[in-house]
Amino acid sequence: MDTPRDRGRPLRIIIIGGGIGGLCLAQGLRQAGIDDIVVYERDESARGRMQGYRLRISPEGERALRQCLPRQAQDLLTATSNKRHEEGLAAYDDQLNPQWAPAFDDPRGDAPDKVDAVDRVTLRRILLADLDGVVRFGKRFTHYEQVDGEVVAHFADGGSDTGDVLVAADGANSQVRAQLRPADRAHDLGVRAILSRTPRAGAIEAGLPEVLRDRFVNVTGSNGLRLALMPMVFRTPPREAAERFWPGLGFDDTEDYYMSVFSVHREVLGLPDDSFFAMTGEELRELVLERTAGWHPHLRGVFAHSEAEETYPLALRATLPVEPWAPGNVIPLGDAVHTMPPTGGVGANTALRDAASLCRALTAVTRGERPLLDAVAEYQAEMVRYATEATNMSLKIAKWSMQKIDLSEKKLSQA
Incomplete structure (x- = not known):
């Protein structure tokens, strides 16, 4: 396959998916001077779907963000990151008796500008900054075709676009993957989780003990239910930070909160998936309150x-x-x-690492330093190595926190 450089013109890059990885790649390409890029996102706007809450940022994830973002965005990222208090993970049973928990090392130590956690919506707004005209919302990708060495992306509204490269950044339910590798699918681990957000002030008012307020907490219930509780305390409120570092960006007021993740194996849950996934937010909250009726009242107050x-x-x-x-x-x-x-807190970080690595590869191709096939092969070889490590680590933590998970190859192949 010849490269666009061989044909005497710049590289045109189409990115399918405007999530964290796709947007980070777009920012990095812009910083590298590559302007012929477009991001197609199926949502109608940046607020089009639930984007999650607090995200842990690993050293690798922070490095990737700083490699791809302009300085102004980096400053905004630091200012809106989690205000760090206690270190590590604390583990308890459902009566708040301390339990053993794994320890994690962070080579960043106590660096004053360390970004160890961010609000996911705020991060996405930062990644969207200055990408007007690059990101096109309301474009649902349907399929692609190869035409004379180029790739043509087609969309549900009948539109299409032609580029030299198409990047599949469209998530776990990737339509690009479904066409190229239809046999590929993620394995269901059998765990069902309920994600929620609780205003920090309300949780403290409900009696959350001081020792639990400023650290990552894991709670093991005797009935097979687990709680992960993570604080998001902004160094600077996002609206205030945007006014200081990027006037006109238009952030909303966002209060400090806790992200809670209740998880249980589907065998213990005892509900068919069609019923569970059809539940409203209120019904899910009531389900957790019902299943935690015997838990310490300070813990129940968080979800209430x-x-x-x-x-x-x-x-x-x-x-x-x-x-x-x-x-x-x-x-x-x-x-x-x-x-x-999400048990390892590295899914988004691995996507950010992909974005930085692929940005370097495509930049080298654009500059005529590497053939496209060689650059892509090298990127994927490295990606498979660190993504496998991240997945295995996440699975080990999932196994530790949810004992009914069977990680055997035979079981997973049947899932």
Whole structure:
């Protein structure tokens, strides 16, 4: 396959999916001086879907963000990150008796500008900054075709676009992957989770003990239910930070909160999936309150004050094994190629790492330093290595926190 450089013109890059990985890649390409890029996102706007809440940012994820973002956006990212208090993970049973928990090292130490967690919606707004005209909302990708060495992307509204490269950044349910590798699918781990957000002030008022207020907390219930509780305390409120670092960006007021994740194996849950995933936020909240009736009241108060409109069901899935796609001009990124459970807190970080690595590869192609096939093959080889490590780590933590998970190859192959 010859490259656009061989044909005497710049590289045109089409990115399918305007999530964190796709937007980070777009920002990095812009910083590298590559302007002929477009991001197609199926949602009607940046607020078109539930984007999740607090995101842990690993050293690798922070490095990727700083490599791809302009300085102004980096400053805004730091200012709106989590205000750090206590370190590590604290584990308790459902009566708040301390339990053993794994320890995690962070090579960043106590760096004053360390970004160890962010609000996901705020991060996406930062990643969208200055991409007017690049991101096109309301465009649902349907399929692609190869025409004379180029790739043509088609959309549900009848439109199409032609580029030299198509990046599949369209998530765990990737339509690009469904066409190119229809046999690929993430394995259902059998765990069902309920994600929610509770205003920090309400949780403290409900009696959340001081020792639980400023650290990642894991609670093990005797009935097979688990709670992960994570604080999001902004260093600077997003609206205030935007006014200081990027006037006119228009952030909303966002209060400090806790992200809570209740998880249970579907066998213990005892509900068919069609019923569970059809539940409203209020019904999900009541389900958790019912299942935690015997828990310590300080813990029950957290979920009693959660926001029903910000409560959602989730199935935990994982891609095993992580495998490269055939080198070419259709390139995978993020959950499209390596879905992993949120237990390790590295899914988004791995997508960010993909974005930075692929940005370097495509920049080298654009500058005529590498052939496209070689650059893509090298990117994927490295991606498979670190994505496999991240997936395995996430699965080990899932196994630790949810003992009914069977990680055997035979079981997973049947899932």
